[in-house]
Amino acid sequence: MNALAILGVMVMTAGAVFLAFAGLGLYRMPDTYTRIQAGTKATTLGTILTLVGAALIMPDWGVKLLLIALFLMFTNPLSSQVLARAAHRAGVPATKESKADALAEDREELA
Amino acid sequence: MSDTFAPVKIFSVTLLFWILLNGALEVDVLLVGAVVAGAITFLLAGSLSFLSGYRLTWESARATLGYLGYFLRELLKANLSLARVVMDPALPVEPAIVKVRTRLKNPVARLLLANSITLTPGTLTVEMKGEWLYVHWVFAKTTDPNVATAEIVADFEKFLEKMYD
Amino acid sequence: MTDTLLLPAAIAALALAAAFWRFLVGPRPVDRVVAFDGLTIIAITGLVLSALASGRSIYLDVALVYALLSFLGVIVAARYLEGGEQ
Numbered sequence: 001m002n003a004l005a006i007l008g009v010m011v012m013t014a015g016a017v018f019l020a021f022a023g024l025g026l027y028r029m030p031d032t033y034t035r036i037q038a039g040t041k042a043t044t045l046g047t048i049l050t051l052v053g054a055a056l057i058m059p060d061w062g063v064k065l066l067l068i069a070l071f072l073m074f075t076n077p078l079s080s081q082v083l084a085r086a087a088h089r090a091g092v093p094a095t096k097e098s099k100a101d102a103l104a105e106d107r108e109e110l111a
Numbered sequence: 112m113s114d115t116f117a118p119v120k121i122f123s124v125t126l127l128f129w130i131l132l133n134g135a136l137e138v139d140v141l142l143v144g145a146v147v148a149g150a151i152t153f154l155l156a157g158s159l160s161f162l163s164g165y166r167l168t169w170e171s172a173r174a175t176l177g178y179l180g181y182f183l184r185e186l187l188k189a190n191l192s193l194a195r196v197v198m199d200p201a202l203p204v205e206p207a208i209v210k211v212r213t214r215l216k217n218p219v220a221r222l223l224l225a226n227s228i229t230l231t232p233g234t235l236t237v238e239m240k241g242e243w244l245y246v247h248w249v250f251a252k253t254t255d256p257n258v259a260t261a262e263i264v265a266d267f268e269k270f271l272e273k274m275y276d
Numbered sequence: 277m278t279d280t281l282l283l284p285a286a287i288a289a290l291a292l293a294a295a296f297w298r299f300l301v302g303p304r305p306v307d308r309v310v311a312f313d314g315l316t317i318i319a320i321t322g323l324v325l326s327a328l329a330s331g332r333s334i335y336l337d338v339a340l341v342y343a344l345l346s347f348l349g350v351i352v353a354a355r356y357l358e359g360g361e362q
Contacts, residue, residue, distance in 0.1 A: 009280045012325075016287035018190055019318050023294030025197045026314050033247045034204055035298070036310050037235050038193055043317040044230060045190045046291075050284065050321040054328055061327070064336045067131045068320065071343055077229035077236075078222075079313055079350040084237045084247060086354040087306045088208075099207040100254040103238055103245040106210070 008056030015049025018042045031095035032087045040080035047072055116167060122152045165219070165275055174273035181266065185231040192232050196249070207251035208237060211244050211260040213268060220275035227267045234263055278329045288321050309353045316346035 025038020051069045055062040088103060129144035130136060165171070196203060215221050225236040225244065233249040246263055253259055295318060299311035320339045327335035 006280075009284070012281070012284040013287065016284035016291070016321065018194075019291040019321060020287050020294070021190070021194045021197055021291075022314055023291035023318070025193060026298040026311055027294040028197055028202060030202065030204065031206075032304065032307055032310065033208075033235065033237075034206055034249060035307065037233070037247065037249055038197060039295075039310055039314040040235070041186070041189045041193055041230055043314055045186055047317055047320055050288075050324055053284075054324045057328055058333075061333055061336060063131050064333065064340070065324070067128075068324075068336065068340050068343060071340065072317070072320070073230075074226065075343070075347040076317065077226040079347055079354075080229055081225060081236045082351055082354040083306060083310055083313065083357075084235055086357040087304075088237050089358045090306065092304055092306055094206060094208070095204070097204055097206060099205060099251055101208045102210040102254065102256075103208045106240075106243075106245075 004059075005057045008053045010053070011056060012050045012053030015046045015051075015053060018046030018049060022046060030097065032092050033084060033094055036080050036084050036087075040076055044073060044076045047076075118152050120165065121155070122148050125151050166273070171274050174270045178267070178270035178274065181270065182227055182230070185227075189230060189232040192250075204249050205251055206247060206249050207254055208245055208247050209251060209254050209259045209263075210256045211246055211264050212242050212256060213244060213260075213264055214242070215268060215271055215275070217275040220271045224264065224267055224271055228263060231263075231267075281325055281329055285322075285325050288318055288325070291318050292322075306357050309350060309357065312353075313346070313350050316342065 019042065022039050022042030025042060026035050029035040029038050048069050051065045055065045094101065125148035126141075126144050129147060130140065133140045133144075213221065213224060215224055221239065225239060228234050228236045228244070228246060235247040236244055237247050238245040244264070246259070248259070248263075252262070292315065295311050295314040299308050299315060302308050320343055323335050323339040323342065327333060327339075
């Protein structure tokens with residue numbers, strides 16, 4: 001096993017740790033919006049890192065792994081935004097800790 | 112948004128996507144790719160507007176690189192701050208949905224801005240309407256639109272303004 | 277080689293378990309979709325690990341198509357959920 005592959009396994013492990021943070025965030029966060037936040041950021045970085053790690057282990061697969069990474073970087077935030085928007089339009093309440101909701105105040109004029 | 116280079120951009124991006132998908136630079140892959148990319152360009156040049164507006168200048172290329180570097184740094188910061196929050200037994204969140212304003216007009220630049228906001232520390236774009244973006248902020252320091260704009264939008268906007276018309 | 281991949285695989289499995297718990301308890305439909313979105317993205321890492329363990333790159337194509345389909349699925353689900361709880 002060469003040095004590049006060892007580095008690859010380490011990068012993949014770091015990526016998996018961020019995925020675990022995403023899971024923990026989904027598990028612990030108090031409301032839908034904060035869960036979306038936790039889910040989207042940590043899964044994006046975690047997956048990018050596991051893909052980079054895999055590319056270090058198998059350099060021949062680099063191009064395809066890069067393609068998956070680019071695709072996820074673009075679609076992952078997008079699906080989170082669409083979900084957050086759907087939640088807000090459907091009237092899903094935020095946690096009681098919330099300080100303000102400018103969108104709810106403007107909802108009338110937006111419609 | 113008439114863009115004389117739009118067909119060239121669509122052709123190059125489609126061909127690049129094809130090459131990446133194949134993961135090989137061989138003559139037959141290139142030939143088939145060129146034919147397919149040409150057909151897509153011919154059929155869809157009018158409706159595929161997502162590439163138009165990207166500037167083909169050195170300044171824009173530099174801004175694109177700067178944007179990528181800044182974005183990756185922010186993504187890392189976002190994850191470290193998030194990791195701190197979810198590991199903390201007290202779960203210190205102070206969320207709010209705040210209004211921010213953007214000067215960007217180009218739809219692709221606006222989409223990239225919304226995506227970038229979603230992947231940077233503590234913020235998530237919920238709704239876009241005209242020049243206003245509604246952003247869910249986990250550690251809301253302020254609800255003043257001007258302060259929030261400076262905090263959340265300004266840095267990305269500087270890069271995106273140079274990249275898109 | 278394959279043995280050393282067990283560590284990231286085990287951590288990713290923990291992430292899957294936590295996201296799956298959220299999928300089960302909800303409480304709202306949108307929470308389940310959020311958890312489902314997280315689950316599919318973690319599963320992509322699982323597919324990449326399978327590709328490495330088996331040495332077969334076909335799993336990467338599966339991962340790409342899977343990412344595409346789950347993205348479309350979430351968009352459609354969100355459209356449906358927008359109808360609301362009124």
